[in-house]
Amino acid sequence: MTKDKSKKGLDEQLLEGGGGGGGFGSLMGKIKDKAEIFMRPKVENSIYAEMPGGKPSGKYAQRVVSRPEELEAIKESGYMLPKEGGKQKKYFTQTDDTGTKNAFENNSVLRVPIEKVPSNRAVSRKDVEMYNRDSGEFEPLKKGGKVTASSRGDGVAQRGKTRGKLV
Numbered sequence: 001m002t003k004d005k006s007k008k009g010l011d012e013q014l015l016e017g018g019g020g021g022g023g024f025g026s027l028m029g030k031i032k033d034k035a036e037i038f039m040r041p042k043v044e045n046s047i048y049a050e051m052p053g054g055k056p057s058g059k060y061a062q063r064v065v066s067r068p069e070e071l072e073a074i075k076e077s078g079y080m081l082p083k084e085g086g087k088q089k090k091y092f093t094q095t096d097d098t099g100t101k102n103a104f105e106n107n108s109v110l111r112v113p114i115e116k117v118p119s120n121r122a123v124s125r126k127d128v129e130m131y132n133r134d135s136g137e138f139e140p141l142k143k144g145g146k147v148t149a150s151s152r153g154d155g156v157a158q159r160g161k162t163r164g165k166l167v
Helices: 002-016 023-038 068-077
Strands: 044-049 060-065 089-095 108-113 129-132 137-140
Antiparallel strands (some): 060 089, 060 108, 108 129, 129 137
């Protein structure tokens, strides 16, 4: 009788989309992911081996960025795009390296899981991690943006404190 009960639970999980079988929910997730990739701008991504002449291997596609403008462009657009007028290519090195080897003072080391780098579409900002020299670890690349007085929340620029008073 317990076998029937566990079997029924598995069937229900498959119908709901949860559990080990995947089901309809995971299928819809895969379709959504494919659609999101298709909507990205067209870019040719080239992945090279870490050692010249070697075969590309590793879990990550890594890119060293020396210009702050490139980081800002990724944050603004949401994608890793080539500069205008260029070859419309982005170059990555496939590696397992943690990034410490290329983390110099004037550059940033970015990495993306290799399965998140489509061959003919731009890499999304949400998949990019940046090496933090202080902590020694990779962290998600944050969107950034302006800091307003209300979002800062330190009370310096609150409104209404001096209304009606002579200062």
